[in-house]
Amino acid sequence: MHHPLIRALAALILLFCLPTLPLAAAPAHIDPGRSHAQAGWWELRLALALDRAVPYRLTLRADPPRLVVELRDADLSTFDPRILVGSGLQDARVERAGNRWARLVLTLDRPRMVTEALLSPADPVLRLRLSPVRAEVFAAAVGAETGEPTQTAPPSRLTRAAYVMLDPGHGGIDPGAEHGGTNEARLMLLFAVELREVLEAAGFTVSLTREEDVFVPLETRISRAHLAGADVFLSLHADALAEGQASGATVYTLSSSASDRASAALAERHDRTDILAGVNLSGHDDRIAQVLVDLARTDTGPRSEQLADALVAAIGSGAGPLYKTPRRAAGFSVLKSPSIPSVLIELGYLSTPADFARIANPAWRAQMAASIAAGLSVWQQDDAAAAVLRRK
Structure with missing residues (x-):
């Protein structure tokens, strides 16, 4: 028989050990x-x-x-x-x-x-x-679930952030539109640098087709996007009208025929300096190469259209205002990449006082940069989901 003192000591040890025994965790609650x-x-x-x-x-x-x-x-x-x-x-x-x-x-x-x-x-x-x-x-x-994680670590993002090539329009011998001593080339370079900071903060990888006020041929701009492995090409512009009035942002996609006479004239103005500099954009593709290019554009064209739609929606809800017909198309040479979704964004019209005041205002440009980032994010999610459907 155990001594009473030993039995008492054992009971005391058991009493102190009870709280440390493994127990079922209490249910979690929301505060x-x-x-x-x-x-x-x-x-x-x-x-x-x-x-x-x-x-x-x-x-x-x-x-x-x-x-x-x-x-x-x-x-x-x-x-x-x-x-x-x-x-x-x-x-x-x-x-x-x-x-x-x-x-x-x-x-x-x-x-x-x-x-x-x-x-x-x-x-x-x-x-x-x-x-x-x-x-x-x-x-x-609908119906697809994330699955039950075995650990409570954060899941990875749905897709990697896109590599965005920003193309500040014009530059060097081609100042673009001019108004009140300010030209389009310098303004778009300034905005591209600001937009790069916003996009990088959102997780995107970003490069510029030009980092200073120099002339870069349109064909070279496209080549730089391909060499960098860019996923998206955004060409940045601000127009000016010699006569008449127009206001608001517009997003253009590539089309062999312009959506209207003004769009055709705009495309001609944006491409004019390459012609003056002796750059031949037409080329002489053989038939096999042309077939491959056409096949690539069959996939890229709709993706560019969806990108433009997402940007118009985001700009309209954010920075605004939009032009009365904000989604347009024209034969811009800089949008002719067969494999990279490409759009051209006109921030507004330097010849319109209200537009010029907005584009010259850093606060408005910050809103526009945030809107473009939001539109890109939405498009990337949609594009990734559509890619899964295309593979099925």
Whole structure:
């Protein structure tokens, strides 16, 4: 028989050890005071503050567009999701999911896709960013879930950020449009440098076809984009009219026939200096090369159109204003890359006082740069989703 003192000591040791024995973790809860949904003019941001990090799943549903957030080992019975409802979310409710999962169903204001999802043990706040997408892109993504992560590390971004080649129009012997002692070439170089900073901050890789006020042939601008391995080509311009009035930004894509007489004249003005400098853009492609180029453009042309649409939408919602017909087409030589989606952006008209004042204003240029970055981001998400569909 054990001595009473030994039995008492054993009981005391057991008492002190009990708290250290492994126990089932308590369910995670959402802190309503630190959770919120915030909708900007374009992006919706959602933060769900947990008391500890848990595995999660994200799924899109249609009719109406919804985001389903599922949290494992979480208890949402006391959480009122209506605190999240606002300009970006039309409704929010908690559902029973079973099998140790808790489900939060969020009704979106429009079709959106998750562009970023972050959650880590060091910062147990599930942070989501959602951007608008076209209805067909959203429909293709409905039902696909991120899967149950084995660790609560942030997932990788949906796609790598695009390599963007910025092309400040004109330069050197070709000053472009001029007004009040300011010329298009210098203004577009200034804006390209500013836009590069904004795009790089958003994760894009960016190069310029020219870094100073020098003449670069149009053919060389395209070649530099190809040699760099660029994914997107943006040519930056600001027009001026000798007579008449026009105002607002316009986005052009390539077309063998111009969408109107003004577009044809503009393309001729932008290409004129290469002709004066003796550069022959027409070339003499053999038939095989031309067939290959045409095949490449069959894929690139629609992608350029979609890029232009995304930029028009973003500029119209952001910096603005847009020209009365903001989507136009013309035979710009600088847009003739067969394999790189390419558009030409006219920021406005230097000959129009209101446009000139905007383009000369650093604050407005910052808004325009942010709008272009937003449009590029949306297009890249759409383009990546469309690429998956094209491969099926």
